[in-house]
Amino acid sequence: MSVFGKGSRNHFDVDRFEVDDTFGFRISVDGDYFTVAGMSLGDLVTINKHIAEAIRKGRRNAL
Numbered sequence: 847m848s849v850f851g852k853g854s855r856n857h858f859d860v861d862r863f864e865v866d867d868t869f870g871f872r873i874s875v876d877g878d879y880f881t882v883a884g885m886s887l888g889d890l891v892t893i894n895k896h897i898a899e900a901i902r903k904g905r906r907n908a909l
Contacts, residue, residue, distance in 0.1 A: 849875060855874070856874055856875045856876065857873075857874050858871060858872065858873040858874070859871070859872045859873075860890070863883055866884070868883060868884050868885060868886065869883075869885045869886065869887060869889070869890050870882050870883035870884065870885055
C-alpha cells in the first residue's frame with residue numbers, strides 16, 4: 847500500500863524557496879511534517895538519480 851495513496855492525508859511537495867532561491871521538500875506523513883531545504887537544483891537532480899536507480903533495482907528484483 848502506498849504511503850501517498852489517494853485515500854491518504856499524506857502528501858509531499860518539491861518547492862523553490864523564494865527567500866534564498868533554493869529548493870527543498872515538504873513532506874507530511876502520518877501527521878508528522880518535515881521540511882528539507884537549502885538544496886541546489888543539482889542536489890535535486892542527484893536525489894532524482896538515486897531514486898530512479900532504486901526503482902530500477904526494485905523492478906529487476908520483482909521480476
